[in-house]
Amino acid sequence: MHWADLLVLLPAAPYRLVAFPFAALFHHLCASGHLSLTARYIFLLAGGCLLAGIAMGSYAVLLLIPVAGSVLLLLSVSPAHAHTWVFTLQMSWQTLCHLGLSSQELDPQDTRPTIALSAIMLLTQKATSLALDIHEGLVPLQLGQGILQRTLPLCSYLLFFPALLGGPLCSFSTFQARIESCGALPGPLRAVGQRCLCAVALQGLRAGLAGALAGGQGCAGLGCLPRVWAQALLLRLAYYLHWVLDEALLEAAGFRPEAGHGDLSIHDLWTLETTHRLAVFTRTWNKSTSRWLRRLIFQRCPAQPLLATFAFSAWWHGLRPGQVFGFLCWAVMVEADYRIHPFLSAWATCQGVKLLYRGTTWVFTQLIVAYILVAVETESFSMLCLLWTSCNSIVPLSYSLALLLLLAKNHRIIRWFGLEGTLKIT
Numbered sequence: 001m002h003w004a005d006l007l008v009l010l011p012a013a014p015y016r017l018v019a020f021p022f023a024a025l026f027h028h029l030c031a032s033g034h035l036s037l038t039a040r041y042i043f044l045l046a047g048g049c050l051l052a053g054i055a056m057g058s059y060a061v062l063l064l065i066p067v068a069g070s071v072l073l074l075l076s077v078s079p080a081h082a083h084t085w086v087f088t089l090q091m092s093w094q095t096l097c098h099l100g101l102s103s104q105e106l107d108p109q110d111t112r113p114t115i116a117l118s119a120i121m122l123l124t125q126k127a128t129s130l131a132l133d134i135h136e137g138l139v140p141l142q143l144g145q146g147i148l149q150r151t152l153p154l155c156s157y158l159l160f161f162p163a164l165l166g167g168p169l170c171s172f173s174t175f176q177a178r179i180e181s182c183g184a185l186p187g188p189l190r191a192v193g194q195r196c197l198c199a200v201a202l203q204g205l206r207a208g209l210a211g212a213l214a215g216g217q218g219c220a221g222l223g224c225l226p227r228v229w230a231q232a233l234l235l236r237l238a239y240y241l242h243w244v245l246d247e248a249l250l251e252a253a254g255f256r257p258e259a260g261h262g263d264l265s266i267h268d269l270w271t272l273e274t275t276h277r278l279a280v281f282t283r284t285w286n287k288s289t290s291r292w293l294r295r296l297i298f299q300r301c302p303a304q305p306l307l308a309t310f311a312f313s314a315w316w317h318g319l320r321p322g323q324v325f326g327f328l329c330w331a332v333m334v335e336a337d338y339r340i341h342p343f344l345s346a347w348a349t350c351q352g353v354k355l356l357y358r359g360t361t362w363v364f365t366q367l368i369v370a371y372i373l374v375a376v377e378t379e380s381f382s383m384l385c386l387l388w389t390s391c392n393s394i395v396p397l398s399y400s401l402a403l404l405l406l407l408a409k410n411h412r413i414i415r416w417f418g419l420e421g422t423l424k425i426t
Contacts, residue, residue, distance in 0.1 A: 011111035012118065012165040015055040016245050022047055023162050023253035030182035030254060040179050041156040048159035052119065054106040055165065059116035063123060066093045070127040071154045079134045079141065086131035090124040091315070098318040119164055121316060125292050127160055130172045132295065139172050164251040166246035168263045168288035170255065182254040191256065195248035197291075202241045209234050222391050225367060231369030234270070235377060240264055243286070264286050278364040281369060282330070307331050317376070322384050326376035329396060333368050336403035343406060367395045 026043055026241060029035045035043060052060040073085045097120055133139040141150070158173050170178075200411045210229065221229045243263040250256065262268075263286055271284045283290055293309050301308040310331035317323045339362070348357040371392050378384045387393070 012115050013105075013242075013245060014053060015051060015115070016165055016249055018054075019047075019161055019165075019249060020053060020252055023249055027182060027252065027254040037180065038152065040182065044160035044162075044179075045152070045156040047161035048156075048164045051161045051164055054157070055112070056116045056119070057112045057128060059112045060118050062097050063119050064100075066120065066123060067128070067155065067158050068088055069093070070131075070158065071105060071124075074134065075147075076133065076153060079137070083128065083131040083135040086127050090127050091332065094120050094124055095119060095315070095319070102318070102320070109141060110142060115165065118166070120184045122166070122169075123158060124316065125169045126163075126172075127294060128296060129169060130154070130157065133172055154359070157326070162255055163246075163252045165217065166242060167250050168243075168247065168257050168260070168261060169292055170257065170288075176260065177348075179254045187249040187397070188256065192248050192252045195244050195251065199241055199244045201239055202244065206234060206237045206241065209237070228374060228392050229366060229370045232373045235373050236369075238386065239286075240269065243284065257288075261288065274362070274422070276358045276365055277366050278332050278368055281365060282334055310334075313350060320379060321381045322375050322378035325384060326372050330372050331374070332403065333396060333399055336399040337365075339406045340402050364395055364399070367392070368399065370395055 013339055024228060026035075026040075026047070029043075029147050030040060049060075049064075056063065069089050074082055091410050097117060100199065101117065106113055134141065153172075153176065154372070156179075160175070163170070165401050190403075213230055213234065236286050247262050248265070267283050272281055275284070293313060297309045297312045298305045303342060307328075310327045314324045314327035317327070344357055344361070348354045350360065371387075375384065375387055378387060
């Protein structure tokens with residue numbers, strides 16, 4: 001697996017950098033009072049359409065079609081059915097795009113299909129979030145307004161250029177509030193500068209680690225565990241860089257995420273790299289998407305919500321073999337994490353044992369995260385089979401075995417208590 005070259009993970013980065021001056025210009029025009037509320041919506045919408053055309057070329061049509069369909073549904077369907085119709089449209093179209101583009105022999109150097117698919121996935125988040133808000137009465141439709149006054153904010157929200165290619169999900173209400181108060185917000189220069197410095201530091205770490213991996217020798221057996229962990233760290237650094245640039249672009253335009261609603265803060269970064277709990281890592285990883293999945297699937301699923309959430313996440317990401325296996329494995333590992341740690345922490349009574357428990361489970365968590373990330377990024381079934389048969393499967397298999405043993409133990413305890421209750425009654 002050639003994981004050292006991770007430019008494929010950041011195909012939209014140059015277009016984000018190009019968008020920075022226009023985001024700053026938008027904030028300046030709002031702060032100076034040169035843009036009315038309608039002009040602000042038009043500026044963001046026009047910028048989104050222009051950016052889509054530049055970054056995606058003809059593939060931008062694949063993005064504009066579901067936007068038009070979702071807006072039409074939101075304006076014509078009753079609020080009680082808006083979420084069902086929008087969800088069906090978005091996921092059906094997104095799945096067709098994933099399957100259609102993956103079945104074609106595309107130029108590997110052409111990043112336009114990848115950028116278009118990523119934008120469609122982000123559109124699904126925004127459209128379904130808005131539809132849920134309408135369904136739950138959080139966003140009332142202004143029926144007394146004209147069609148243009150109702151359509152423009154919706155189109156602008158779905159296509160506004162600072163969040164077209166990335167960025168933490170913000171609700172439609174937050175978007176409207178930022179639009180209306182953009183001129184009153186303080187200048188974002190300092191916050192943007194801090195995030196850009198963070199991005200430079202992350203890029204430096206990536207470059208150094210990539211150089212070390214490129215100069216390393218091959219591995220075999222258990223010796224591959226540290227190398228796969230380092231490759232997964234390289235992947236994580238690429239994602240961190242992606243999220244930092246996204247939030248910097250949003251802040252430059254005056255759409256700073258609310259506290260705790262961004263994808264990555266210094267505290268989040270520390271938690272992701274130091275936690276010994278896979279469940280904590282999962283909740284902190286890509287936080288806005290995690291909140292969206294929790295609201296869309298986990299809280300609405302009557303049975304097996306954890307498994308359903310990860311299965312839907314695999315569907316949303318594209319249903320490649322590595323994605324299906326990786327996310328289902330992730331679900332099993334999180335379930336094991338919920339059961340293993342209460343059992344182990346009960347035995348860790350003294351300080352020395354607690355340190356051993358935390359250190360060992362941190363290593364296991366790091367190796368499991370590395371295994372999942374590599375699996376999700378694996379595109380071919382043959383490479384996935386190599387991952388299955390490697391020594392990297394030892395830790396996930398041990399967690400799975402521990403989960404089965406704890407489930408069996410709990411089942412025996414339940415049966416024993418049930419039998420004891422029956423004997424007492426008789």
